Amino acid sequence: MKASTLRIGHRYRPARLAAGYDAIVIGSGMGGLTTAALLSKLDWKVCVLEQHYTAGGYTHSYERNGYEWDVGVHYIGDVGTRTRTRRMFDFLTDGKLEWAPMDEEYDRFYVGDKIFNARAGKQEFRDNLVHQFPDEGKAIDAYMEMLSQVSGALSTFGMGRALKPWQRSLAAPYLKWKTPDFMFRKTYDVLSELTDNQDLIAVICGQWGDMGLPPKQSAFMVHAMIARHYLYGGFYPVGGSWKIADYIIPKIQKAGGEVFTYARVKGILIADGKVSGVEMEDGHQIDCACVVSSAGVENTFNRLLAGSVVASHGYAAAMNNVRPSIGHLGVYIGLQGTAEELGLPKTNFWIYPTNDYDGALERFLRDKDAPFPVVYISFPSAKDPDYLNRHPGTATIEIVAPAPYEWFEKWGGTTWGKRGDGYDDFKEGLTDRLMEQLYDKLPQLRGRVDYCELSTPLSTEWFSAYGRGELYGLDHTPERLQQEWLTPRTRIPGLWLTGQDVLTCGVTGAMMAGMLTTMAMVGVRKMTPVMKEIYG
Template sequence: MGALTVASLMAQLQGKRVLVLERHFKAGGFTHSFQRQKFHWDVGIHYVGQMNESSSVRQLFDLVTRKGVQWNKMPEPFEKFVYPDFQFALYGNKERYIADLLRLFPTEEKAIRHYFKDLSKAANALFLHSLRQNGTALFQVMGWLGKIVNRFPLNLTTQAYLDSHFQNPQLKALLASQWGTYGLPPAQSSFAVHATIVNHYLDGGYYPVGGAGTIAKSVEKIVEEHGGKFLLNREVTEILIENNRAVGVRVRKVNTKDVIEEYYAPAIISNAGAATTYLKLIPSNYPIPFRESLRRFMQQHPPATNVTLYLGLSSDPRQLGFQGENHWIYEDTDHNKVYGDRANWIHTGKPLQAYLSFPSLKDPKATTHTAEIITWADYDEFVKWREQPWLHRDRDYQTLKQGISQALIDLVDRHYPGFANLVEYCEVSTPITNEHFTAHPQGGIYGIAAVTERFQAENAAWMKAKTPLEGLYLTGADLVGGGIVPATIAGAITIAHIPGGIPLAQTFTTAAKFGKHEVTAQPLLVSNRVH
């Protein structure tokens, strides 16, 4: 989503010819969708917050896609947290959320009310941190001034916050139920990241009408109208450097024998992530001062990895009471234990957690019924099949995936009897599937881990839009955070750092005007040719 944002805004607002290189055979990264038989699924977007028409996030997204994507509000409640001894329905209304918590845990009223105030403080602290790291001069000043007013610590874990404010273990578990949206359990995750996610969904969830594939289609049209192009099956293998400046990229054409291409441009923007960019794409003989510290960080804090089960259903799941809401299913209230079991359950066949989603019930254009089940899994359990070709891995791998499918279906069926009888088609993707198509380290889905160490001053350098290599810029999840909205904002941040680029405030102002008047965005600069 970071790359799509950069490409669209550079084309629309600067009149640039942009070349987008995609490793996959479909554009969009984790925003793309795919089909098997009559069924369709999205690989990364399951719901998005803050997409009401008046929000600045929606306005920015409408500008990026030129209103090529419509958003369907999810039914209420939009989430259900399912535990062995209790359930909780989450509605997209902050006051109702608080009231429902107070009804269940009246003795914790003071802490609950304080928690929702701290959510705003912690999320704002993280936003101000992002301004200090990647804002232009004015925004950096705002970030530092904001830090004086808001001193909420970024080195506080979610677990430390919950333990210091709440007594009831069920309440602490419930408040942390959405940790899967940033990939780390309370003991490891930053409370500021947790707070940002919770705030993001306080007004409910939205889903792209027609599926997430409409995003890349919209941006591709914009790019091509301005003389640019999307090239698929292109894996960037090296950033080309001349006179200490990034001038282009070397590309391997996927599924061909030794076909190498080179592309040159005035500005090179990497959406591959900080680790891939600095540890793989920039030649090792080019001096990057923080390369080894980044390597150590990635070893100490490996990315969140998962398996996803894509299900085609024979009939409407509403017959079992589902309406389109997400279900966070946990077999234990100890989230740290659940995450710690991510390698063990592969062998026991008893996962402790699953996220259940129904794309077809969220999308009014869906013609067949589908579901997805996602849970965490250790990359090391799959690494021995890493070098085998996609779709042609051996029988042991296929047997393992069959066991994963059955275990996840059984888990859901125990909580919702009859679910298994609806399954007509199933397919599993694993961390090495993600790795194959994205080249993300270990097939991680959220970029650099959302640990508190991420925000330490000594680790800031690799999460900046402007890199130490002149002419090379970063965008995507590692600038702001994992997910479609942070990546979109990262794209707008990156453009502000490119010479002759667009200030962040101007981008949001343009987006607001575009939303109100539905005017066509006008180019600000003449194009630079890609040669």
């Protein structure tokens, strides 16, 4: 097995640190890098510390045996025209990152024995839904209207997060007025008031895997955010998802900062009630009065801060209101032959055993032999027009399915690649089941697979430092989204939060969290010229 060579960032050594950083950022995912790049634009010298061997967090890619896979980016929406999302990506990557559109049919849903799809374009999406459900035009139009209303409400929600507590109290009536009641209700409850057609609800919720919670548990706000995000289709970063971080890092270096890899932070240091720096796993301490944690709320409050500090600021109690999202399995597949030769589409497949998504998940969590509640299949080499320049004559496929951390817990603490036969056998059984799902949809691939490996929640813990192998940080329940303390500003002076737990999961969610965190840190006045440069 040839190891991965695709590594970006600068390897950490205490001697390589500069003196006098203006801020330390823990974690080099999209949230951390966005914050660091925006601060760098304002001439802050920022030190980004990443525990993994490469930078990018869930946007990193890895290579093995001549193939390359992304680990947490399968498609991104809202970047086909000069949208706010696209402008932010352009700014962060100096316009270097290009986007390749997926097929017009970007998502295909196999629900039991029926097949539905999502089409790119607001009108096309609506018309296509009506075409698939001719008796449901009224419900579909009401749903589309709700998506439009959510647009403004999402911006209000985001801005509310950047306010100081007293400002938020003052703005509370306005924030409430701008927030439709359905935002914080369960997705299924909202949709079942529009229609009782369970297939239609299933198709509308066909992307529930993009946030990790099925419709009877998830907040409608996040459902709507994802649906809107992909309304104009899916796009893939040309050159692979690792290019995102690769293009951002020079912006941080230009202002004297650096992105260090193999740099695991052991703890956030507090002196006289304020942040005073971080302690690295090797014992080295880096002094800095400003620390931004993009390592996730679970890591920040349950692992990086002393228990007494967490309790005294009320975070121990607050953490009871949120919970980590479910873990996942990832099958990384390499094939000889190009995507075109093998007939691989630029469409994601979502495979469901039934239109009762919640019931299927419940059964699976009770019984691991029950059908997978959702199997997602992505074809990255087909989506990336540059893939064949890097890996000629080959193709890749990825399969993702949920799996709870508890199933793997007994192997916790063992070393990656050396977890023993029991673990390998368990993985083999899961891999076979997931591969059968692929062959069922694309039988021409049987016998064409050259390389295949399975990641589990323990791999996520090992490489991405999510302690319960969680897929999307905190679960996107209505309760989580109403936690007033989940904001960039913490109650501990000098400590800031960013990344997917501050707003929502998704590369864009983490990026926008980075923007809000920077805004909260430096204030609107200093941010205004930067925002003007980004948005014109």
